[in-house]
Amino acid sequence: MAKLMMKGNEAMALAALKGGCKAFFGYPITPQSELPEYLSRYMKEYGGIFLQAESEIAAINMVYGASAAGVRVMTSSSSPGIALKQEGISYMSGAELPGVIINVMRGGPGLGGIQPSQADYKQVTRGGGNGDYYCLAFAPESLQETVDIIKEAFDLSEIYRNPVMIAVDGLIGQMMEPVDIDKELPKRDIPKNDWATNGTLGQRERRIVNSLYLDPKELEEHNLRLHKKYEKMRETEQRYEIVQGDDAEIMIVAYGTMARICRSAIEILREQGIKVGLLRPITLWPYPVKAFKQLSSSVKGLLTCELSMGQMLDDVKIANEGRLPIAFFGRSGGMIPETEEIVDAVIKMREGLSNE
Amino acid sequence: MSKIVFKRTKGLTDNEFSYCAGCTHGIIHRLVAEVLEELDLIDKSIGISPVGCAVLNYNNFNCDMVQAAHGRAPAVATGIKRVSPNRIVFSYQGDGDLASIGTAEIVHAAHRGENITVIFVNNAIYGMTGGQMAPTTLVGQKTSTSPLGRMVEHSGSPIKMSELLATIPGAAYIERVSVHNPLHIKKAKQAVKKAFEMQIENKGFSLIEFISTCPVNWGMTPIDALKWAEENMVPYYPLGVYKDVTKEAK
Numbered sequence A: 001m002a003k004l005m006m007k008g009n010e011a012m013a014l015a016a017l018k019g020g021c022k023a024f025f026g027y028p029i030t031p032q033s034e035l036p037e038y039l040s041r042y043m044k045e046y047g048g049i050f051l052q053a054e055s056e057i058a059a060i061n062m063v064y065g066a067s068a069a070g071v072r073v074m075t076s077s078s079s080p081g082i083a084l085k086q087e088g089i090s091y092m093s094g095a096e097l098p099g100v101i102i103n104v105m106r107g108g109p110g111l112g113g114i115q116p117s118q119a120d121y122k123q124v125t126r127g128g129g130n131g132d133y134y135c136l137a138f139a140p141e142s143l144q145e146t147v148d149i150i151k152e153a154f155d156l157s158e159i160y161r162n163p164v165m166i167a168v169d170g171l172i173g174q175m176m177e178p179v180d181i182d183k184e185l186p187k188r189d190i191p192k193n194d195w196a197t198n199g200t201l202g203q204r205e206r207r208i209v210n211s212l213y214l215d216p217k218e219l220e221e222h223n224l225r226l227h228k229k230y231e232k233m234r235e236t237e238q239r240y241e242i243v244q245g246d247d248a249e250i251m252i253v254a255y256g257t258m259a260r261i262c263r264s265a266i267e268i269l270r271e272q273g274i275k276v277g278l279l280r281p282i283t284l285w286p287y288p289v290k291a292f293k294q295l296s297s298s299v300k301g302l303l304t305c306e307l308s309m310g311q312m313l314d315d316v317k318i319a320n321e322g323r324l325p326i327a328f329f330g331r332s333g334g335m336i337p338e339t340e341e342i343v344d345a346v347i348k349m350r351e352g353l354s355n356e
Numbered sequence B: 001m002s003k004i005v006f007k008r009t010k011g012l013t014d015n016e017f018s019y020c021a022g023c024t025h026g027i028i029h030r031l032v033a034e035v036l037e038e039l040d041l042i043d044k045s046i047g048i049s050p051v052g053c054a055v056l057n058y059n060n061f062n063c064d065m066v067q068a069a070h071g072r073a074p075a076v077a078t079g080i081k082r083v084s085p086n087r088i089v090f091s092y093q094g095d096g097d098l099a100s101i102g103t104a105e106i107v108h109a110a111h112r113g114e115n116i117t118v119i120f121v122n123n124a125i126y127g128m129t130g131g132q133m134a135p136t137t138l139v140g141q142k143t144s145t146s147p148l149g150r151m152v153e154h155s156g157s158p159i160k161m162s163e164l165l166a167t168i169p170g171a172a173y174i175e176r177v178s179v180h181n182p183l184h185i186k187k188a189k190q191a192v193k194k195a196f197e198m199q200i201e202n203k204g205f206s207l208i209e210f211i212s213t214c215p216v217n218w219g220m221t222p223i224d225a226l227k228w229a230e231e232n233m234v235p236y237y238p239l240g241v242y243k244d245v246t247k248e249a250k
Helices: A006-020 A034-046 A056-068 A080-094 A119-124 A143-160 A170-174 A216-236 A256-271 A289-293 A313-320 A339-355 B027-037 B053-059 B073-085 B095-101 B103-111 B161-166 B182-200 B222-236 B245-249
Strands: A004-008 A023-026 A048-052 A073-077 A101-104 A136-138 A161-170 A176-178 A239-243 A250-253 A275-279 A283-285 A301-306 A326-330 B045-051 B064-067 B088-094 B117-120 B172-180 B204-209 B240-244
Touching: A004 A006, A004 A239, A004 B245, A006 A101, A006 A143, A006 A161, A006 A170, A006 A176, A023 A034, A023 B073, A034 A048, A048 A256, A048 B073, A056 A073, A056 A080, A056 B064, A056 B073, A056 B103, A073 A080, A080 A101, A080 A119, A080 A161, A101 A143, A101 B222, A119 A161, A136 A143, A143 A161, A143 A176, A143 A216, A161 A170, A161 A256, A170 A256, A170 B045, A216 A239, A216 A256, A239 A289, A250 A256, A250 A339, A250 B103, A256 A275, A256 A301, A256 A339, A275 A289, A289 B027, A301 A313, A301 A339, A313 A326, A326 A339, B027 B053, B027 B117, B027 B182, B045 B053, B045 B073, B053 B064, B053 B088, B073 B088, B073 B117, B088 B095, B088 B182, B095 B103, B095 B117, B095 B161, B103 B204, B117 B161, B117 B182, B161 B172, B161 B204, B161 B240, B172 B182, B172 B222, B172 B245, B182 B204, B204 B222, B240 B245
Parallel strands: A023 A048, A023 A073, A073 A101, A101 A161, A136 A161, A250 A275, A250 A301, A301 A326, B045 B064, B045 B088, B088 B117, B117 B204, B172 B204
Antiparallel strands: A004 A176, A136 A283, A239 A275, B172 B240
């Protein structure tokens, strides 16, 4: 199918509709507002429900309700709004309810700013809500990848009965790119829904959607069951891309918009004869530790680049297991680095390595 | 020859209630469950359990049940009802849940005219956490966080939710009832029935506020607690219909 030129937020909204989303609940916040705006216009054509909630807290609890009723449901927000949704995300994880949550990240902490940022890495991967839980978390770098992942996210969310987070920085939400919204994706078998509370209609036993286990023995069993599910995600869902890694001396580790800037930097550096590659995590949780285990023996160091002061850096250290030296380059507050800044950071790291 | 004159309603499971002796939650559960049975709604209902003493009532109502975060039941109910408009959706919430932490959710559910039914149980105290002051605690009433009694200059006046919600255009039916004696229990059941009928007829948001008791945290015998509710709560929280769109239309 021909590609459409679309704005990121609108492409994400259309991708949700194409992915079978039948309900959306959200609250306005910059820089993602075009997403609910688009759905308010088109959701009805797709036979779904759009409702603007009174708050992010209400929105995520409406998601909880619609999901409990067995419907494909999504919400979107930006960093401070996601913070408000965390309680609901914890409840969804505890009650094992599917749902897709898009976070168009902006700078923080507090009200922060409205410019693109990756400062929610920990909020997205560690869960701001209470308890022992994880969400599958994707961090695409282009609109095509974003729309593909949104469509897949609904399937994965139902397969695992777990919320899925999609973290894009504000730049991806605001920029325009050509996308093929109908690109064929792998078909997955979705397990039969035998848990939704949508009325027994006298045809089955009643069901309960719940995250309360007052008996510590029962709660531990529940935690172990969830843990098993997270282990399966760790085993099967790690996703990453390695660019020009075969002969690289330095591997840049970066995701989202930062990864795209790093691609440009790599081109410039390669022209200068400096062998640099890119390890681009596509899932932030589970973190693609497998990628670090198969790096070429030519790699002498890792340079982590983020639109934050180094939140993914901790995961890079964990995945690296002390093998290689690690350097960091970050911009924050909504500032986007020039390609040359990345080039300089690589050159500086290279000099440091050769002095050792 | 013997015949059955009284039995458990099909609206309740045979799960034992987890409430303290003398607590009126049990009566209110039964009234709701009887109405579900009498209106033939059990098979198409989804109930929302709150956080508070009634948190475990997903074990008691004999229909699909969803446990919600503290105060968020009206938002959860909204999510369910919007995607399944031909089901009956009700929330069951206490005064801490509905009148304190969940005020935004209840006010906006009413404002949108969500076609749901809310059972609101007001016992003027936080029961499950051990008897702390609630937004509904009466002036002068002693609780574990108002040991000298609630003072208006410090904590404001007790909140009157039925009066507040009745001002909202989207509210279709609002009534306050009490269960302190058999006469009022009978009236309360009629109110619950009316609220569910409003939902069946797609009239919009309905809420029944129950004046309830908490003998343990009030430090009273069950009988004294019923008397205290009648003599102290009912005068401050007058019983009656606060909103009825079917009457206004006539």
